[in-house]
Amino acid sequence: MIALPQREARLLVALHGWSAVALGLLLYTVLATGTVAVMADEIGHWSTGALDARAPLTRPVDAILRRAVADAPPALREVVDLAASGRDGLRVSLRDAPGPEQRGIDVETGPDGRVLHRREGLAADIAGRDPDGALAAFLVGIHVRLYIPGLFGYVVTGVAGLALLLAALSGLAIHRHLLRDLFTLRVLASPPLAARDRHNLAGTWALPFALVLAVTGAFFSFAAPVGFPTLAWVSFGGDQQALFTALLGPPPAADPSPAAIADLDAVAADAGARAGAAPAFIRVAHPGRADARVTVYAETRPGDIAAATLVYDGVTGAFLERRPAVGRAPSLGGTLYGLMAPLHFGHFAGLASKLAWTAMGFCCCSVTVGGLRLWLVRRATARPGWAALDRATSVVALGLPLAMAGSGVGYFLGLADGATVESTAVGFLVAGALALVAGVALRRPALDGVLRVATGLALAALPPLRLAAGGPDWATALAAGCPAIAFGDAALLGLAIALLHRPGRALLRAGHDAALAGPPRP
DSSP: OOOOHHHHHHHHHHHHHHHHHHHHHHHHHHHHHHHHHTTTHHHHHHHOOOOOOOOOGOOOOOOHHHHHHHHHGGGGEEEEEEEEETTTTEEEEEESOTTTTTTEEEEOOTTTTTTEEEEEEHHHHHEEEEOOOOOHHHHHHHHHHHTOOTTTHHHHHHHHHHHHHHHHHHHHOSSSSSHHHOOOOTSSSHHHHHHHHHHHHHHHHHHHHHHHHHHHHHHHIIIIIIIIIHHHHHHHTTTTHHHHHHHHHOOOOOOOOBBBOOHHHHHHHHHHHHSSSSSEEEESSSTTTTTEEEOOOOEEEEEOOOOOOOEETTTTTEEEEEEEESSSSSSHHHHHHHHHHHHHHHHHHHHHHHHHHHHHHHHHHHHHHHHHHHTTTTTTTTTHHHHHHHHHHHHHHHHHHHHHHHHHHHHHHHHTTTTHHHHHHHHHHHHHHHHHHHHHOOOOTHHHHHHHHHHHHEEEEEEHHHHTTOOOOEEEEEEHHHHHHHHHHHHHHHHHHHHSSSSSHHHHHHHHHHHOOOOOOO
């Protein structure tokens, strides 16, 4: 218990409540999409039906890279990136010098090395257009920047992180019985009291997680648009290139003379042995030149927090250095920086930590919506403005899951013609528009019931749609050592059952109440 004078306690309660009113729906949106984005890799395996358990970069990639470089114009050979793509494939991205009009080529190959897709144009237009991995990429993109153009999206999600930090700290300060609230849930109490107990219980248990999530999320959101430019302005007079040179060391002396590319398969194998984990991403700078460099970013090794980054000579394939997360030598700042991603995304202990992060994410979503409901419960009947916010809370809290389920429906419907990037976004927008229409046409609690049923039906439709689109069945997936597919189907069906549980009784009761109240008012 934190003892505060009455005046300060009231101010903190007001700050806690009004911050939820001002930023609660934005915070919920970022939390809900982040809860799903934690499982992005598993969603990718589930949606694509990938059955090869090997990491794509552990297969032979040298011939694929050489062929892509040979087919590309010389101007597009400044940087070549290799990463995994959908359906166990590999994506080779070639780019020219960085700039607002940077151009590039993306080549996607299957497990057998056969070219599946090739796109050429402005780098901003072709980046991220992986038809097979479109669903996972779309859901992550919503969380990271809400698809707001430029760096403004990162600023908005950063504001949500600060709102979470403010809510967590003010909630901690105004808790009268912190330890008691860890175990208090009066299920037989009156509805307002039971709702308050649920809010306090979930908020108390989720408090450490919320603080970690708020700090790391705000860091990632503000680092690019605010953090690095500010550091460059303070320390280097605004020269960001000088900042990155200080952090990463000077680039090798320019030598454009032709030279053969090192054996990338041998480099990847050596990196995997040194890191104790499979390569996750490979970058080749200036391939075919004497000053070429190969940087291998490894997966996080089980039991480690940060992943290894290894640098090789791009001509001889000789190992040059193991690079820290930030800086040119191991340091406390570099260690803290390296902790940010594992603590935010929860992938430091494999699936177990991801499931824990997902559960705590659901908990934080419940706290956010529940707290906003508690604030509105006494006000919504007094003033039309509060009633409108109460209805908007239902639309966002239940419409966002419906829209995310709609993106999955759109993805599978677009697989036939390879237009999943567009169809995934269309599915999200159509489902979101339906939620908005319901919000205008229906009152609570009928609105809540309809959105729950619609979301449950959309989630229940996803496993059959996956199978109809050519995805493997459970027996085939389990025999191939890929439990993510069966796990994903089971999780979706479980959520659907939870949402559809006794819907008829709830909707009949809501319809009876709406009939007694008369036609809805704007």
